[in-house]
Amino acid sequence: MKRVRANPGHGERLREEILAAAEALLVETGSEAALTLRAVAGRTGVSTPSVYLHFADKDSLIEAVCLRAWNELERRMREATRDVGHPFMALGRCGRVYVRFALDHPVQYRVLMMRQGSGSAAEACFGYIVAAVSACVAAGVLHGDPQALALGVWSAAHGCASLLISQPSFPWPEDLDGFIDDTVRMVGFGTALASRLPRRAVSTEVVAELDALAARFAG
Amino acid sequence: MKRVRANPGHGERLREEILAAAEALLVETGSEAALTLRAVAGRTGVSTPSVYLHFADKDSLIEAVCLRAWNELERRMREATRDVGHPFMALGRCGRVYVRFALDHPVQYRVLMMRQGSGSAAEACFGYIVAAVSACVAAGVLHGDPQALALGVWSAAHGCASLLISQPSFPWPEDLDGFIDDTVRMVGFGTALASRLPRRAVSTEVVAELDALAARFAG
DNA sequence: GGCGTCAACCTGACGATGTCAACCTGATGG
């Protein structure tokens, strides 16, 4: 537990150690309430106020810890949308990767996305979706303002991830990936259809036309 | 500020006063961090530990406060789905009312729906959606397991509400009700279409058919 | 080789908060 003081010029080492300890505590306990500055300092082998050498306050520490996961989101997003033939397929992959990422980092996602404030993480998420949606608009598969469309599909993806995280005791299908898939397809089809219908189209009349369309894919 | 002690048999009066004070504090500050037991007690004109006469701990108080709003959700839901001809229309109204409710009670919605635990409020929400979806399935406008379908549309509605609450500084359309409308229609159409397509239907082929369908509603 | 200086950390404390044990008080039934 004893720690040797870093030599001058290597003060940043403590910052990394604190981040690692805080991340471990956060993931182990699954709750940011258990993340105490004293616990973090103790696990790092350092005195409590030393945390303030590298982080302005507790919230800054928590935010820095959670933001680390977003690097992985960026990597997954880039990998998912690379070498995909059609932008609409890429958008689907984008949605699946997004929800999967949230489920793989539930604490970080909850802290950065399900509380007031911050915003930088949310902006990153939104950016990825806007890019994927813009490609679809450019390809003519979606119609309208990319930002507005992206807000819609982002809402659905975030809602799916958010509910899965905050309500784990719900009757979610045991095939989670299948459910995510269904939700993503639902959003994709819904956006595609709604984006080419006038607002005044009567919902029931539209739905009545869907049976004939679906019959063509029955086989 | 001075309070006269309640006569025996009227101890429940303090409970109501505490709830009212806590609710006011919560709504005024917009954050549950500012909800201090001492502040609540002070505003009620009572000593701090007296809160424990009616609430087991701080979390119980917060939960009780936020749950009060759910009475209004139930009322709005019942009113929205009453005297609506088609169940698909009713489902749409249900979604709009849901998001509107969340925006009208952002703190309560965040506390009960965007944190771990609790669940009773979420179960109520889910119940309303399942009912509306079940009616659509019974009417043949949606196909499949009502619970699974409901989880999908609930995800989207919750995501819309959740993002609007937690990221108010985003470029949301200035016509918020219009955006909510678009999202609800998107989810409705998407669920209707996806629920009658086999999982193996290729997305791009499906989208290709939508133009012809949309042409019929162009006028 | 002594010496100042500065980065890197520690000690001790403060105010605020949730919570508990123990005490008080005034209306009420017998």
Added chain:
DNA sequence: CCATCAGGTTGACATCGTCAGGTTGACGCC
């Protein structure tokens, strides 16, 4: 008139985030 008990209060404790000020050891400089 008195015991009882509902309806509170007082005082304290542990824990938390945070800050002011002290300590220590490496390194450049004369």
